[in-house]
Amino acid sequence: MNSSPGTLTIRPITGPDEIALFNRLPYTINHELADDLAERRRRPEWMWVALHDDRLLARVAWWGHGGADTPLLLDILDVDDDGEDLAEVAQALYETAAKQVLSSGAVPPEYGRFVPADWREDPETYRAVRTRMGVLENTGARLTVERLRLEWRAGTELPAPDQRLAFRPAVDTDELVALMTRALDGTLDAHSRSDLAQMSPREAAVKHYEQELATYSSPRDWWRIGTLGEDGEPVGFVIPARNSYHPVIAYLGVVPEHRGHGYVDGLLAEGTRLLAAERVPRIRAATDLGNVPMANAFARAGYVNFERAVNMAWPRR
Known part of the structure; x- marks a missing residue:
């Protein structure tokens, strides 16, 4: 499906051969997407891009359990943060893709995004996160929770057992x-x-x-x-x-x-x-x-x- 103000194209990716295109915008889970497609946690029709000629302006993708018919989570919504305001492009992309991916009348899957621990303190990071959140706020979504992501690393001392x-x-x-x-x-x-x-x-x-x-x-x-x-x-x-x-x-x-x-x-x-x-x-x-x-x-x-x-x-x- 295409949308064309000028040469803007909004469409799903064609398949695994377009992962490199989809990954032109950086995000911490990009390295997982090829395997997700292979294991059917994602589908090409759940992964959409907004292109201006050959430039990737924005992208959106949903995730689900392997082989599931419907997605469980919206976990990618990215725009090219190169100084240009692309919020309207991201809005058009999300709304166009959601109409095709999600069941009519159903509550959309939750949105989750990984962000730096100091995202509220860094102005550029804050602006980028708020741009993405603003797109979804325009469709009725609201922030529900912020979570700490935690990691125990090999070599760290193991916690002591409770003898009780x-x-x-x-x-x-x-x-x-x-x-x-x-x-x-x-x-x-x-x-x-x-x-x-x-x-x-x-x-x-x-x-x-x-x-x-x-x-x-x-x-x-x-x-x-x-x-x-x-x-x-x-x-x-x-x-x-x-x-x-x-x-x-x-x-x-x-x-x-x-x-x-x-x-x-x-x-x-x-x-x-x-x-x-x-x-x-x-x-x-x-x-x-x-x-x-x-x-x-x-x-x-x-x-x-x-x-x-x-x-x-x-x-x-």
């Missing part, structure tokens, strides 16, 4: 979902709080399990439930895993009655230790900027904040 806790594999899905449901009580996580405004805690836990945890191909017996001693009651759980890109601490929760005793450190230490034993170069994690207790736990465990992410969403109808 014993661990067993979280092989019983019903037990794990029940613990996830209980851990949602009083959660500080913005995505979970948004879900809880729309559904029951049990439904929110099942959604999280099915849409994220169940999609990991890494061994299920990595997942751990932490208990008070060998035969004690569960205090929480930790989900070390490998997503399509990195080893991750995918999820961690402490049930309400056991909060305030520092068990979060023991759960995180166990998940970190398990992944480090796989001799991985890094372990990734993320938590909301406002979730200060969890951010502090990651810092105590040796994780560093290397980046942030901003997330935007459209109101649910």
Whole structure:
């Protein structure tokens, strides 16, 4: 599909042969896009460009689970930041592409973008991020949360285990979902709080399990439930895993009655230790900027904040 004020062309890429064209605009995940196409986490029809003759002015792309029919996330919206105001081009690109990619009448997938940790302090970076956010704000999206992206690096001292806790594999899905449901009580996580405004805690836990945890191909017996001693009651759980890109601490929760005793450190230490034993170069994690207790736990465990992410969403109808 083409749009032509002058020689402006808006269209999807034709296939993997145009990845080099698509990657003319820099972004931290460009190196992943070819594999994403090969594994069908992306499709050419989900990746659009705005071209002026041979110059790439802007691009937009959605991401989904491998083989999925519909995208789950809008994670690329870029413009050529070479001093020229291309906000209108980016707006036309997004709106044109969204009409073709997204189902009519459906709430668009959430937008997520990785940004430097100091993006608000650097004027040029702030302007670039705000340009992209402004395009989506014009269509009704609003900032929902800013997240810390965290990394434990090989060679960092492993966090000490909590001698009060014993661990067993979280092989019983019903037990794990029940613990996830209980851990949602009083959660500080913005995505979970948004879900809880729309559904029951049990439904929110099942959604999280099915849409994220169940999609990991890494061994299920990595997942751990932490208990008070060998035969004690569960205090929480930790989900070390490998997503399509990195080893991750995918999820961690402490049930309400056991909060305030520092068990979060023991759960995180166990998940970190398990992944480090796989001799991985890094372990990734993320938590909301406002979730200060969890951010502090990651810092105590040796994780560093290397980046942030901003997330935007459209109101649910």
